[in-house]
Amino acid sequence: MSIIFFLFGLIIGSFLNVCIFRIPAGESIAFPPSHCGTCKKQLKPIDLVPVFSYLFLGGKCRYCKSKISIRYPLIELLTGFLYFYVYKYYGISFLTVKYIVLITFLIVISFIDYDTQDVYAVTTYPAVILGIIFALIEKFYFGENLLNYFMGLVISALVIFLISKLTGAMGSGDIEIHAIAGIFLGWKLAIINIFLSFIIGGIIAVLAILFKQKKKGDYIAFGPAIGISTIILIFFGNIIIPIYFGV
Template identity: 55%
Template sequence: MKEVIKILAYLLVIAYGLVIGSFLNVCVYRIPLNQSIVYPPSNCTNCNSKLKWNDLIPIFSYIFLKGKCRYCGSKISMRYPIQELLTAIIFVATYIQYGFSLYFIKFVILFCFLIVISNIDIKFQDVYSVTTIPGIVIGTIFAAAEKYLYSSSLGNYLLGAILAGGIISIVVYSTGAMGKGDIEIALLCGMFIGWKYSLIMIILSFVSGGIIGVLLIAFKIKGRKDYIAFGPFLALGTLLVIFFGNNILNWYLQMFF
């Protein structure tokens, strides 16, 4: 019986992740256009036909429709099912790591913000405050909830936001190599993960950003003077510390202390 319940729990998390992933697709498309993310209902971006429920089943609708709109035949971007699947995978991984707990809810909400922010940053090289400020507020609420429920330190998260945002601010204003929106992303991440993990997150972000940047230039996908969105690397660093933060911290302490 326990195994059945366990399987059902996983299926529920997967289904939840797929549905949320579909909603995040809407956010990524509409936020840069300054459109409402709840109204009007979903429609084809090419012919504007209102989509029915059977056009909106995550991943499966894309497969059944062979990647085309049933009304005008225009091609549907692979980005939509990929993001739905990615969101479901992240949700399941978070559930495996934290179970159904406050931390599960907290981190899947953070990942939702980061998925939207990263996609928009990659596509438009821009960060919208509507995707960062609400996240920072929600992160503060979770920090307060942890202090009340688990006697966690609220200062840990506040310092995390200050450190992460402060370090990125120094880079932004001293070099101009990054955008001001990256400061907001760093504040958001720091508010969710605390100061120790924020330091690790920043290091991982710069390392991964440097490696990917070199590869993009080496394969001539980007030029030396082209802008490379840094938001996704802050998101990647945050994801890594959420899943492997303790291991990384223990390895660092063993290596240098």
């Protein structure tokens, strides 16, 4: 079963590459079919096999021989491994479905934010709506406290909103991403996520400056930091909560 989740993740990861490329360009994620970004030639099914096609083609387009970014197979592998580990950690369960959905949105949002320094409502609003649906399911089918999740949403959004107003260093997209994490994780992990995302964001900023990807004072997308911290809490949140809150 583990390998099925991994392969499923590879397939979804291939689709996420399409979303990451097309959403900022204002293009449909369904039409036209996948094509080379350079020569515009429509790709055949054999050209679209996750990871394998990249290796088989030597990282180049079959038709025009233009270079294919290594990021495409890396995103496929990232999605595959994350799906694999969610299953290994949570098994066949409601939480596995819930966290796979969350991770899927986080990958798309984080990479788009990294590329464009922008967060698109078409990615965040559906994620919030699905988070609310999952919270309602947990309430009525599993007896979970609905307030836990809505507090997570409100606390996350409110704290980041206040930080944004006070410092001007964050955008509305960061509020939306934290709100997504809050409705999926609940209020305790939402609070931890705020602090953890700033720590990770600081590390990313330092590394970007050290490796000369950014200069001091440059804007650095915060979405990837929130995505990383949220994924860490998906796997280790239950361990961190007692340490953080001292219970």
